[in-house]
Amino acid sequence: MRARARRSGSSRCRQRRDDGGRRRPDTEDDPSGRTEGDCVTTARAYPNIALVKYWGKADETLILPAAGSLSMTLDDYPTTTTVTLDDGEDEFRLNGEEQLGRSADRVTAFLELVRGHARVAGLDTAHYSARVVSVNEGPTAAGMASSASGFAALAVAASAAYGLDLDTKELSRLARRGSGSASRSLIDRFAVWHAGDDEDSFAEQIDAPDMAMISVPVSTGKKAVSSRNGMVATQETSPFYDAWVSSTEVTLREMIAACAAGDVTRIGELSENHAIRMHAVIAASQPSIRYLTPASIAVFDEIAALRAEGIEAYATADAGPNVFAITRPELAETVSARLAPLATGEAKILGPGPGARLIGDGE
Amino acid sequence: MRARARRSGSSRCRQRRDDGGRRRPDTEDDPSGRTEGDCVTTARAYPNIALVKYWGKADETLILPAAGSLSMTLDDYPTTTTVTLDDGEDEFRLNGEEQLGRSADRVTAFLELVRGHARVAGLDTAHYSARVVSVNEGPTAAGMASSASGFAALAVAASAAYGLDLDTKELSRLARRGSGSASRSLIDRFAVWHAGDDEDSFAEQIDAPDMAMISVPVSTGKKAVSSRNGMVATQETSPFYDAWVSSTEVTLREMIAACAAGDVTRIGELSENHAIRMHAVIAASQPSIRYLTPASIAVFDEIAALRAEGIEAYATADAGPNVFAITRPELAETVSARLAPLATGEAKILGPGPGARLIGDGE
Incomplete structure (x- = not known):
């Protein structure tokens, strides 16, 4: 079993407060000299396999589970996702292919959630669309939890790109909205995902023996x-x-x-x-x-x-x-x-x- | 699909009333001249496959099902069983092999039930043991309902051998005590086996299309x-x-x-x-x-x-x-x-x- 040190991530996006549209402070504050729209973040997440399974929702829209579950996050088959803020339309590429239809709609719906958080936080990033580029190293949609790693990586990358500063619990709640089991892929090693309402339903780490x-x-x-x-x-x-x-x-x-x-x-x-x-x-x-x-x-x-x-x-x-x-x-x-x-x-x-x-x- | 005419069975056993042990009327009445103990009957029964399955008992001893079921009696894989009344111990041979242990115990327990009925009916046959010889043409204990055809054939052969005159409903109730689904193999074509108490739990024919x-x-x-x-x-x-x-x-x-x-x-x-x-x-x-x-x-x-x-x-x-x-x-x-x-x-x-x-x- 490989041990992985927690890696300090880097993001070229900083939190920006909206001043009502008159000023874009980051264009002056950012020492990298980038302009609006080249805000780029990359995150990586791993699938998780449930030991106590999640099957059935108490709420379809909020993706609240009917019962709690427990999983092990894996150390392989990662999804790596880069989010770039931009003008224009949201875009989603998976393993090199432009995604259209339901797959793209799910990503856009998720980005809307993130932009909603940015708006509430008064961030001017909320005005931008996102280019999402994902590479999934596990087999897709064959019971290998690719949507879990996918939405976990997207939650982390997109929230950072849009300038949100969320803790693990908030990220787990956010990832849950993309795909329920994604809430668990936020967590190191072993996670319990609690049932409950929108506030209470997130995953957190528990102790478990090496397996x-x-x-x-x-x-x-x-x-x-x-x-x-x-x-x-x-x-x-x-x-x-x-x-x-x-x-x-x-x-x-x-x-x-x-x-x-x-x-x-x-x-x-x-x-x-x-x-x-x-x-x-x-x-x-x-x-x-x-x-x-x-x-x-x-x-x-x-x-x-x-x-x-x-x-x-x-x-x-x-x-x-x-x-x-x-x-x-x-x-x-x-x-x-x-x-x-x-x-x-x-x-x-x-x-x-x-x-x-x-x-x-x-x- | 083969149509089968109801075959009139033959039994060399007639009902005999016990006169308290002083007289054995059949030794004088029977024109075949046989003596006590060569009372021989043969019955044939077919497996049935449930369309609504039986799985779970409401009563373990009486073999009352937790819910009703419905089956088709098959036209192949029969069990043919000959019962011969005799002195000595009960014996059970299946496909040429003497059976011992649990398999023989189930047959003996079933014969005890039949002898109990004979005693209640005042028949002196209740004093005799039975030699049971079965030939099962289907695979045994592999989900081919061999116990259904087995106990259905035994119910018919043994009740006749012991001189009981039971109708189809009574035979179905009796077969049930050997193996629940045997109650259905008493019935032509399609059977519903009712849940209920000991009196009510029997199978009876229903109309169904040819399949x-x-x-x-x-x-x-x-x-x-x-x-x-x-x-x-x-x-x-x-x-x-x-x-x-x-x-x-x-x-x-x-x-x-x-x-x-x-x-x-x-x-x-x-x-x-x-x-x-x-x-x-x-x-x-x-x-x-x-x-x-x-x-x-x-x-x-x-x-x-x-x-x-x-x-x-x-x-x-x-x-x-x-x-x-x-x-x-x-x-x-x-x-x-x-x-x-x-x-x-x-x-x-x-x-x-x-x-x-x-x-x-x-x-």
Whole structure:
């Protein structure tokens, strides 16, 4: 597991107070000599994999979860996002491609939120549009939490670009509005994302023992039903939905206790069980939604076989076919070697990673 | 689909009234000249596949289901059972092998019930033990409902051997005590098994349109967790259990209406959905129980692919890995041809079959 030092981010944007449009103080104050519009920030965030899953919203607009959740932030598959303030229209490029349609609309809606904060703070940056350039190193929309790393990086980069000075809690609340689980990618290592109202619903770090996660990609395809749509369908049509929400609250309390006790076995058992329960409540939707493929089930079976041999590993999968094995760091190589033949891509050993933050230009 | 005429069964046992042990009237009355103990009956019963599943008991001893269910009796994979009254110990042979342990104990417990009825009816046959010889043509304990056909055949053969004269409703109630779903294999074609108390909980025939079921065996192994134990675990540990029971009651009402309307599409949709929900409530047990294997999921996926191409088929699976496709009789060959490559054994086209009944010696 790699340890990462917190990197002090750099931003060429400073907070600017709007003086009613008569003066733009930064054009005089900024020693870099840049003009309005070349305000550039870059942030990096990592996906997170939930040990207690988030599935179902209490509020669609504010993206408030029906129950709390708990995750490990990963140390690979980052999204790196640069935001440049500019005149004109918002733009969003992902992995070199201009994004249009729903994907771009979600980014614009998020930028509107950030500009709203800037307006409330009296910042003249609120007048500018943003060019957003993202590079996502993980597979997109296949249960690898790319929207979590994506909106976490965007929350950090955009809020800095627009001159907001937000703390981690405020950034987590903001990221939540882009994609619920993005609230957790703000946090180093392990995060609990609280249910509640708009003020209370943010993620914060908790202590947990070191663990390894082995990603076992079994599909590169984009999933047929987005998490957003799948959640709505589950809530509206699955007869198990209410029981899912109330049992998740119980599991979250048990998981927090297991983390505090450093009990990897209990963490693993609770994680695998909760993941299977999430896929069960989703499958019970009418018509059924199934994110796990035969190849996913084969990985769950192999992980159960490892356990039967005394090699401690547990399975989890987000809303997609790809599976993660949770294990002790010292068993990671063994588990990885056993699961690699079932993967369509590289079976990668991952550790707890850093929360979203600004990075220097050179990185 | 084969039509089967109701076959008039033959039994060499007649009802005998106990005169207090002083006289054995049958030894004088029986023109065949047999002596006590060679009272021999043979019955045949077929498995049934539930369209609305039974999973969970309201009473463990009386085998009362938590909710009603609905099934199609198949026209293949029969169990043929001969019961011979004798002195000595009960014996149970299945497919040529003497059974010991739990399997034999269940048969003996069932025979005790039958002997109890015989005692109440004042029949001197109640003094005798039984040799039970069964031949099961379907795979055992792999989700092919072998215990349903087994106890249905045993109920009919043993009650006749012991001289009881039971109607279909009474036989269904009796078979239920051996294995809940056996109550449905008493019934021709399509059966509803009612929840309720000991008196009310029996199966009876309902009208339903002709349908074909294609069995797609994907495993010959015995399942790791018996239905009996799986039900208890689900009831005790799955957070979705209560919602499963109440939603099953809703689905049963919808299914009865769809059957009455002859709406094969609705019957298929409800069936597939209810099957997936059963596997979901079971998977949500702690620890998880999974009866479906990767090969099972592949069959579900292929059936969904057929539907997407406009070939109407729906999937179901009992508590085991093997899958059945439900389709219209005129599509059965097409569906079977598409699923056959996924099967480890023969993909067989099945139709609605006869309820359990006595058969002649020559059959």
